[in-house]
Amino acid sequence: MKSAVIVFPGSNCDRDMAVALEKITGTKPLMVWHQEHTFDTVDFVALPGGFSYGDYLRCGAMSARSNVMKEVIKRAEDGVPTFGVCNGFQVLTETGLLPGALMRNANLHFVCKDVRMSVENTDTMFTSDYAGDSEITVPVAHHDGNYFADDDTLDRLEGEGQVAFRYLDDINGAQRGIAGITNARGNILGMMPHPERMIEPAFGGSDGRKLFTSVMNRLG
Amino acid sequence: MKARIHVTLKNGVLDPQGKAIEHALSNMGFGGVDAARQGKFIELDLVETDRDAAHASVDEMCRKLLANTVIENYSIELE
Numbered sequence: 001m002k003s004a005v006i007v008f009p010g011s012n013c014d015r016d017m018a019v020a021l022e023k024i025t026g027t028k029p030l031m032v033w034h035q036e037h038t039f040d041t042v043d044f045v046a047l048p049g050g051f052s053y054g055d056y057l058r059c060g061a062m063s064a065r066s067n068v069m070k071e072v073i074k075r076a077e078d079g080v081p082t083f084g085v086c087n088g089f090q091v092l093t094e095t096g097l098l099p100g101a102l103m104r105n106a107n108l109h110f111v112c113k114d115v116r117m118s119v120e121n122t123d124t125m126f127t128s129d130y131a132g133d134s135e136i137t138v139p140v141a142h143h144d145g146n147y148f149a150d151d152d153t154l155d156r157l158e159g160e161g162q163v164a165f166r167y168l169d170d171i172n173g174a175q176r177g178i179a180g181i182t183n184a185r186g187n188i189l190g191m192m193p194h195p196e197r198m199i200e201p202a203f204g205g206s207d208g209r210k211l212f213t214s215v216m217n218r219l220g
Numbered sequence: 221m222k223a224r225i226h227v228t229l230k231n232g233v234l235d236p237q238g239k240a241i242e243h244a245l246s247n248m249g250f251g252g253v254d255a256a257r258q259g260k261f262i263e264l265d266l267v268e269t270d271r272d273a274a275h276a277s278v279d280e281m282c283r284k285l286l287a288n289t290v291i292e293n294y295s296i297e298l299e
Contacts, residue, residue, distance in 0.1 A: 057260075058288055065285060094288065101290045108236050148233060148291055173234065 001216050003044040003060065004031040004087075013049030013194065020196035021046065024212040028164060034066040043219050044081045045072055047088030049141070049194060059102060059144045060090030069095060081125060081215055084187045086142055089180070089190035098148030098183055098190045099157070105142070106173025112141040114204070115193060116168040118178050121161045124182055126189045127217040129210035135168060136207040138193040139166045145192040147174035147181075155183055165191055221266045223278045224297040227287045228259035262286055274298055 003021050007014045015032065021029045021044075029046070032039045053062035063069065069091070076082040076097055084092040092098040105111060114137050119130040130136065149157070154176055157163050165180035172192075180191025195208025229235045235257050242256040264281075268274040278296050287294040 057286070059286070061285065093290075099290075101288055103234070103291060104236050106234060106236050108240055146234075146236075173236070 001025045001044055001220050002027060002040075002042040003046060004032050004039055004042040005029045005032065005046045005048055006032050006068055007048070008034045008050065008052035008087075010052040010068065011048050011087070012048035013087075013196065015127070016018055016194070017046050017048045017085070017196045020199045020208070020212060021133060021166050023199060024209060026158050027218060032068055032134045034063065036068050036071075038071050039068070042080070043068055044083065044215060045075065047072070047084035047091050048087060048196075049086030052087055052091070055144070058090075058094065060087060062096040063087075063091045064094035073097060079187050081124050081187065082191040083126065083185055083215075084188075085194055085196060086140075086145070086192055089192055090144065090190065092190040097188055098181055100147055100175075100181070102192070103146040103148050104144050104145050105146050105171075110141075110143040111145070112139075113171075114139045115171055115179075116165075117165045120163045120166050120180075123161065124164055124186050124189070124214075126182070126211055126214055127164055129214040129217065133207075133210075136210075137205055138195050138208050139204075140171065140193045142172070145172045145174065147192075149175060149180040153170050160184060164189055165193070175197070191220075221244050221271070221276055222269060222299045223264040223266055223274065225262040225264070225286060225293045225294055226259055226297075227262065227279065227282075228257060229291060230234065230293050233291050259292075262273060271298055 076180050090102045122131040164180050166177045197209040198208035200206045238257040284296045
């Protein structure tokens with residue numbers, strides 16, 4: 001599986017993502033700088049965590065309008081599996097590829113800890129290997145992870161099985177405890193927690209690993 | 221021409237920073253503040269001299285970048 005990690009000024013989980021992808025897929029990902037207009041064909045595009053453009057204006061707002069995102073949006077709309085973690089999730093909502101927005105945590109605290117989540121839908125290309133897992137533990141590290149969307153959108157997300165992950169405890173005020181969602185087509189996933197930081201026991205756990213193996217299995 | 225843009229959270233969208241400001245004011249002894257909402261103020265210097273054209277252009281800037289209309293409203297003043 002060939003993958004790409006998009007790197008913005010201020011990304012800081014791009015190397016974590018690259019390590020996870022290389023360890024799990026066996027192939028070093030392409031690191032793509034935000035000023036690029038295009039990049040080699042890949043099977044999987046990852047938008048990493050961090051504080052791209054210093055979170056200026058709104059988290060992810062500047063990155064969503066960068067050169068490289070025009071290409072990422074085009075490929076995601078063509079069906080290329082696209083995965084945004086933390087700041088990457090914020091970028092995906094800012095582009096409109098995923099509905100809703102990530103707002104300041106309701107308690108105003110930066111939250112940095114391992115959190116328990118339920119896998120709400122194991123019938124997606126990102127979650128199929130979690131079938132049978134009642135809960136998983138993955139770290140979060142964010143100040144703006146409070147997922148917001150209007151009630152109609154939330155109802156639609158729930159009804160269509162687009163809620164992929166839900167927090168088991170309220171950590172940031174997210175509407176309906178939403179930690180991660182997919183688009184309607186199912187090829188785009190955005191989530192606040194960091195599965196790439198939980199890929200082997202030496203990292204404190206390996207609950208994040210199945211996300212990447214699910215995609216690998218789907219892509220064959 | 222100057223454009224002054226106010227971006228505010230929509231009604232019904234929780235504004236935790238506004239809440240914190242409200243509490244801080246109350247703790248400092250300022251009474252009579254029922255609610256505080258925090259927003260952004262953006263000022264642009266425009267080359268355009270036609271008001272209608274300027275308004276249309278700034279409106280598009282707001283929709284495409286300056287405001288996130290999922291959660292925010294904006295208002296434009298031209299001078």
